[in-house]
Amino acid sequence: MGLFKRKQVSRFYFLRNDELVVYINNQGAELMSVKDAKNKTEYMWNGDPDYWNRRSPLLFPVVGELNGQTYRHNGREYRMPRHGFARDMIFSKSAETDDQIWFVLDSNDVTKKSYPFDFHLAVRYRLRGRVLEVKWVVTNRDSEPMLFSIGGHPAFRCPLEKNQAQTDYYIGFDMEGRGNPKYHSISRRGLYEPQEYELPLEQGLYRFDRETFTKDTLIFENQTTRVYLIRPDKRPYVTVTFAAPLFGVWSPPGKQAPFVCIEPWYGRCDREGFSGDLIEKDWIQCLQPNEIFEAAYFMEFS
Incomplete structure (x- = not known):
């Protein structure tokens, strides 16, 4: 079952306006559904375990795989599952208004078994028109610098229609005249490859x-900082906008799964062969005591 077992006790919350209806689970503060309020089109993946049993997990305090699922900090070695533990933990609802809802998670005896820092993690969902904003606020409540990564993993239906195939669809990149995008892949062990x-x-x-x-x-x-999922007629139906320095595009290899993830990240998996301390990890975020990190990404549904 791994280091953290998925808990069965959870509760769904929703945001609604004239355009969209959004459902969120307090387990992992995970986005579960985004539907058009009028025609009931569902934009999010349904979590079918034959392909992938998640929908939009929050990645914290690591993004991706650690080499050997371990890291080193202050002379100690810790184990951490892929993408961290936040996605499997129950968050508390801290505030709610007509257009937004906040969830929070604080460090505790369970998190400290694999992550020694004192932290406060807040997640806000805000719905305005056809745009859903996801905001992360990380506070270092420790007496030493806090090292972490954070990222999103939203999975969108692709194809959107039953009589279509994923190969009928496109992904678009706002490259602003910079040519074709370059990318890296990951190894069978889930680690970053240099090619x-x-x-x-x-x-x-x-x-x-x-x-x-x-x-x-x-x-x-x-x-x-802007990526699109695009119908066969070349009309976008999901636009993801972010300021994150990295993002991933993923669908389960070899499965022809009917969804695609567009994932804004502040951090990523270890490089192949990496064996350094956490502070040496590529793209690691560092917060001083009492310092606050804030970031957001936006999903527009058409």
Whole structure:
């Protein structure tokens, strides 16, 4: 079952306006559903375990895989599962209004078994029109600098219609005249590989094919801050906007799964062969005592 067992006790909360209806689970503060309020179109993946049993997990305090699922800090070695523990923990609802809801998680005896820092993690969902904002606020309540990564993992239906295939769809990149995006992939052990690949675009679009995800996740670093999922008629139906320095694009390799994840990250998996301390990890975030980290990403549904 891993270091943290998935708890069965959870509760759903929702946000609603004239455009969208959004459901969120307090287990992992996970986005579960985004539906068009009028035609009932569901935009999010349904969590079918035959492909992947999650929908939009929160990645904290690591993003991706650690080499050997371990890391070192202050002379000690700790174990941590892929993507950390936050996605499996029950958050508390701390505030709610008509258009937004906050969830919080504090360090405790369970988290300290694998992560020695005192932290406060808050997650806000805010719905405005057809845009859903996800905001993260991380506070270091420790007496030493706090090292962490954080990221999103939203899974969107692709194809959107039952009579279509994923290979009928496109992903779009707002490259602003910078040419084709470059990406890295991950190894079978889930670790970052040094070889760089180029994703060929036509008018800013890449059409999915059966080979797109054979190398698992496509990792982009400092490439763009806006990515689209696009229908066969080349109309976007999901736009993800972020300021994160990295993002991943993923669908389970070899499964032809009917969803695609667009994942804004502040951090990523270890490089192949990495054996340094946590402070040496690529893209690690560092907060001084009482310092606060804030970041957000936006999903627009059309």
